[in-house]
Amino acid sequence: MSTQGQSKAYRDAGVDIDLAQNLLQRVKAKISATRRPEALAPIGGFGGLFQLDLSKYRQPVLVASVDGVGTKLTVAAMMDKHDTVGFDIVNHCINDIAVQGAEPLYFLDYIGIGKLRSPLYEQVLEGAAEACRLQNVTLLGGETAEMPGMYGNDYDLVGSITGVVEKDRIITGDRIAPGHVAIGMASSGLHTNGYSLARRVLFAQAGLDVHDRPEGLGGGSLGEALLEPHVCYWPAIRAALAENLALDGLAHITGGGLYDNVPRVLPEGVAVRFDASAIPTPPIFRLIQELGQVDPYEMYRVFNMGAGMVWFVPPAAADRALALIGESGFAAWVIGEVTPGAGKVTIDNVES
Amino acid sequence: MSTQGQSKAYRDAGVDIDLAQNLLQRVKAKISATRRPEALAPIGGFGGLFQLDLSKYRQPVLVASVDGVGTKLTVAAMMDKHDTVGFDIVNHCINDIAVQGAEPLYFLDYIGIGKLRSPLYEQVLEGAAEACRLQNVTLLGGETAEMPGMYGNDYDLVGSITGVVEKDRIITGDRIAPGHVAIGMASSGLHTNGYSLARRVLFAQAGLDVHDRPEGLGGGSLGEALLEPHVCYWPAIRAALAENLALDGLAHITGGGLYDNVPRVLPEGVAVRFDASAIPTPPIFRLIQELGQVDPYEMYRVFNMGAGMVWFVPPAAADRALALIGESGFAAWVIGEVTPGAGKVTIDNVES
Numbered sequence A, B: 001m002s003t004q005g006q007s008k009a010y011r012d013a014g015v016d017i018d019l020a021q022n023l024l025q026r027v028k029a030k031i032s033a034t035r036r037p038e039a040l041a042p043i044g045g046f047g048g049l050f051q052l053d054l055s056k057y058r059q060p061v062l063v064a065s066v067d068g069v070g071t072k073l074t075v076a077a078m079m080d081k082h083d084t085v086g087f088d089i090v091n092h093c094i095n096d097i098a099v100q101g102a103e104p105l106y107f108l109d110y111i112g113i114g115k116l117r118s119p120l121y122e123q124v125l126e127g128a129a130e131a132c133r134l135q136n137v138t139l140l141g142g143e144t145a146e147m148p149g150m151y152g153n154d155y156d157l158v159g160s161i162t163g164v165v166e167k168d169r170i171i172t173g174d175r176i177a178p179g180h181v182a183i184g185m186a187s188s189g190l191h192t193n194g195y196s197l198a199r200r201v202l203f204a205q206a207g208l209d210v211h212d213r214p215e216g217l218g219g220g221s222l223g224e225a226l227l228e229p230h231v232c233y234w235p236a237i238r239a240a241l242a243e244n245l246a247l248d249g250l251a252h253i254t255g256g257g258l259y260d261n262v263p264r265v266l267p268e269g270v271a272v273r274f275d276a277s278a279i280p281t282p283p284i285f286r287l288i289q290e291l292g293q294v295d296p297y298e299m300y301r302v303f304n305m306g307a308g309m310v311w312f313v314p315p316a317a318a319d320r321a322l323a324l325i326g327e328s329g330f331a332a333w334v335i336g337e338v339t340p341g342a343g344k345v346t347i348d349n350v351e352s
Helices: A008-012 A017-032 A072-079 A084-098 A120-134 A195-205 A222-227 A234-242 A257-261 A283-292 A296-302 A315-327 B008-012 B017-032 B072-079 B084-098 B120-134 B195-205 B222-227 B234-242 B257-261 B283-292 B296-302 B315-327
Strands: A048-051 A060-068 A103-113 A138-146 A155-166 A181-186 A249-252 A270-275 A307-313 A332-340 A345-348 B048-051 B060-068 B103-113 B138-146 B155-166 B181-186 B249-252 B270-275 B307-313 B332-340 B345-348
Touching: A008 B195, A008 B296, A017 A120, A017 A138, A048 A103, A048 A138, A060 A084, A060 B103, A060 B138, A060 B155, A072 A084, A072 A155, A072 A195, A072 A222, A084 A103, A084 A120, A084 A155, A084 A234, A084 A249, A103 A120, A103 B060, A103 B155, A120 A138, A120 A155, A138 B060, A155 B060, A155 B103, A155 B155, A181 A315, A195 A222, A195 A283, A195 B008, A222 A283, A234 A315, A249 A257, A257 A296, A257 A307, A257 A345, A283 A296, A296 B008, A307 A315, A307 A332, A315 A332, B017 B120, B017 B138, B048 B103, B048 B138, B060 B084, B072 B084, B072 B155, B072 B195, B072 B222, B084 B103, B084 B120, B084 B155, B084 B234, B084 B249, B103 B120, B120 B138, B120 B155, B181 B315, B195 B222, B195 B283, B222 B283, B234 B315, B249 B257, B257 B296, B257 B307, B257 B345, B283 B296, B307 B315, B307 B332, B315 B332
Parallel strands: A103 A138, A270 A345, B103 B138, B270 B345
Antiparallel strands: A048 B060, A060 A155, A060 B048, A103 A155, A181 A307, A181 A332, A249 A307, A270 A332, B060 B155, B103 B155, B181 B307, B181 B332, B249 B307, B270 B332
């Protein structure tokens, strides 16, 4: 230690300031690799600095969001595998602002933890840093709070993102009209929503273990299926924006499923009718539904059920949208259509 | 409910989506009151929208930070009083970017909680919203994550802030030189740091209760002293920036105290010598030191010990700085001086 101060009593109380600094050093290179040219300050200062490139924008609007990973973290703990949740939080945050057409610029992480430990800490941060790097997002700052007695053996992971969009290119959903096509982009699984229900059904009720390999999961373990990282849809959205595709509305399907997330982007006077049979639902959802005897409609309210992002485009743009999504490396299908109505979402052909 | 979906199984698993929505409605007016003209979107969309007023800046640099309240939340729970922690998280975040000269623009909150409940939720958000309103910061968005089994009866509160500063007006500390004066601004108590040690000493070791009124606290209860909100120093900093005072360095004294936070702003070749006897230390710190037999130097490494913010100004600007801080309603004192040296902080006259 380089100061007069001693950290003994504080360490005895469960907080090790030096350990946090040492572990942070180990991931500094990965974090530095996420720096966009606009990022000014080295990490370690009080706040992260990001100079907006004004030559690129006429009327820049910042778009910001904050989110957590939820109890998917409990599954990470059961598997003792903590890199994928880093991807989850970054990708979730990016999707949340991408639906308004925003390019993600910088991300900040928060880890609240009962007892700071290695390699958990490095795994989380390396996952988050790598997810940022892949999408050209700067990991601009973060905070790790060691809180003895508060989290037990658990931890929480929170992310905050800021992006930018031209004011006249904000995707508002206002142009969605009857006849518009709803395209669903494939999810990788639960993403970051519905884990409390999933854990209750799979672990508490059915008595399964994360290392079990239930039939239907294609040979993989339950833990692997549950930890599949949240898909980042930004590359496909960016490609659509780049060629001025008529991307009239985007809904990120998170907690609340199609039922709650789609109405958030619908203008007055329209409704959406989805066809559940058009959405290839990953087997993990069927497993939860069957083992938990969950009402099939509730499945669509809690989970994404296979569609993690919904695009609304005019019929003339649907083929190009599908092609473009495919070129970006994602699977997608026409899963519904916009009708006249009062903002309601209806899902047909729900399998019970 | 307006959808086909049922939330029964999810509610049985401990997550009540409808309750969160209903409670949010109750605080919507307070949140709306924080809207600056630049804030575009109503709350409830996916991301919050904030249009930067480009007519006000030449080279705007965004400054971002994320932080938590730490185990001060445990004290809030013991007192069953949750509005002040809302002030804590907002003020802490504002201070963290104000030290670089940034005007705070927008704030996002995250609440992670085992079991969502009223009026705790409204108290937290109302406190945060009011703290934002007082400093002209938009509460642009937030997330509440109900995570059964993860937080027990506790919750965590995280904040993320973005502000803006002209590139050539970023306060970097680079101009701090030998002879510069260190001015300390009064803290209200622990602010948001050192609570794990404080709780261990006061509750676990000394067996005190939050409702006890130990001698020396001026008649107030221990819980009240511990919940004193984090002071927001932005109004004084803003006033100094407005008149181009030579504010060459600012350090927010958080976890790590003077020892760890001051070196973060020092350029090469200088050190700082503080005089502890010049800092009026609130009685709560003495109580912790005495009851816990804590090494007096460690006290200054864990706690702010009465100085929540340190200004570094040239000697010629010191009187004006003190006057200006006073006019802004804060107490402050000359507490140290900059010397030649290797970045070290020394504290003289520490009381044992």
